[in-house]
Amino acid sequence: MRRIPVDRKVFDAVRNFYAAGLNYRAHIDWANSRGASHKVPAAPDIGYRSAAALIPTGGEIVIPADSPGPVEYEGELVAVIKEKTKNISEKDALSCVLGYTLGNDISERTWQKTDRTLWRAKSADTFKPMGPFIVDGIDPMNLQIDVRINGRTVSSYNTRNMIFSVAQYLARMSRYVTLHPGDIVWFGCDGATLPALEEGDLVEVSNDAIGVLANRVLRAKA
C-alpha cells in the first residue's frame, strides 16, 4: 500500500474537481425531511466544485463573516485520477485511479438553498478540506467513514451504500469527458450532517486505511 501525502503539489495538479453530491439514499431522505426536495438520481451525473477551495489536513475552515449558517460537514470518499482516460469500461474503471483519500464537503445551508448555483455554498475559500493521504490497494466500495466533532462521533457510514459506485461514475464520465491525472472525484456522504459547525470546533473525517483529515473551524471577522 502506497501513501502519498495530500499537499500543495496534489492541489496544484487538480485540473477538474468533480463531485457526485447526492449519492446515498439516507442522506437524500434526511435532506428532504428538513425541507429539500431532492430526487434520487436516475444516472451518475457528476457536478463540480472549485479547486481554489481546497485545504490540507491541519488547515483552517473559515466561515465567511456574513454566513447566516448553518455550516455543516459532509465526510466523503475521494478518488484521485492516475492517468489520461477516455471510454473506460465499468469493469476496468478502477484501474485509472491513483488512490483514495477523504474530503470534507463543507456546506453553507442557507446559501445552498437561496443561491442559483452552489458556488459559495460549497466552494467558498477553505470549504474543501482534503487528505491526509492518497492510499491505493483498498476497496472503495467497502470503507467505513466516520466524522467526529471535538472527539465525538457524529456520522458513521460505509461506502457500500453508494447509489452509483465509483466504477459506475468513472466509466460513465469517461464516455463524455477525458479524465486527467490529478483530477479528483468526490462521492457524497450518507445520512445526516449535524450538528452544525461552530467557531473553535475540531472536525475530523476518518478512515482506518486513509487516516484522519482534521480541521479547525474559524469565523472571519466582519
Next chain:
Amino acid sequence: MRRIPVDRKVFDAVRNFYAAGLNYRAHIDWANSRGASHKVPAAPDIGYRSAAALIPTGGEIVIPADSPGPVEYEGELVAVIKEKTKNISEKDALSCVLGYTLGNDISERTWQKTDRTLWRAKSADTFKPMGPFIVDGIDPMNLQIDVRINGRTVSSYNTRNMIFSVAQYLARMSRYVTLHPGDIVWFGCDGATLPALEEGDLVEVSNDAIGVLANRVLRAKA
C-alpha cells in the same frame, strides 16, 4: 493593446473555469419561450464548466455519437484573471483582468434538460472553444459579439445588455473565493442560439478587437 494567443499554455493555466450562464434577458426570455423555466437571476451567482473541454480556434467540436441534440452555439465574452485577488471592490474589479477573449459555450439541449447537472450538456470534450486572442485595453461592457454559421450571421448582440456586469460578478465572486491567475470567467450570451449545429458546419464567434474564434463541427462515430 496587447494580444496574447489562446493556446495550450493558456488552457493549462486555467485553475477555475467559471460561467455566468444566464446573464442576458433576451436569452432567458427565448429559452423560456421554448419550454425552459429560468428566473431572471437575483444576484451574480457564478457556475462552473470543465477545463478539460477547452479547445482553441481551429479545433474541432465533436458531437458525441449518442447525442440526441440539438447541439447549439452560445457566443460569449470571457475574462481571464491576471493576479491573485480577494475582496476587490466593484470600482476596482476590472484591474484584476489580464484581458478578454471569446468563448463558444456549446450546449447539448436534451442533456441540459434531462441530466441532474450540466456536466455533459455543457462540458463534454471539445464543447468549450475559446480564443483566438486575449486582448486588453477594451471596454468589456460595450463589445459587439457576432456568431456566424458557414458565413451567415445567426446572432448579434452587445455586451452592454448583461444583467450583471463583469465588475459586479468579479467583485462579488472575490468576496467568497480567491481569484487566481489564469482563471476564466464566461459571461453568457444574449438572444436565441439557432439554428442547431450540424456535422460539417463552421461556427465562428467574432468581435472586431478580439478576432474570430472559428471551429468546425464533427460527429463522433458510434
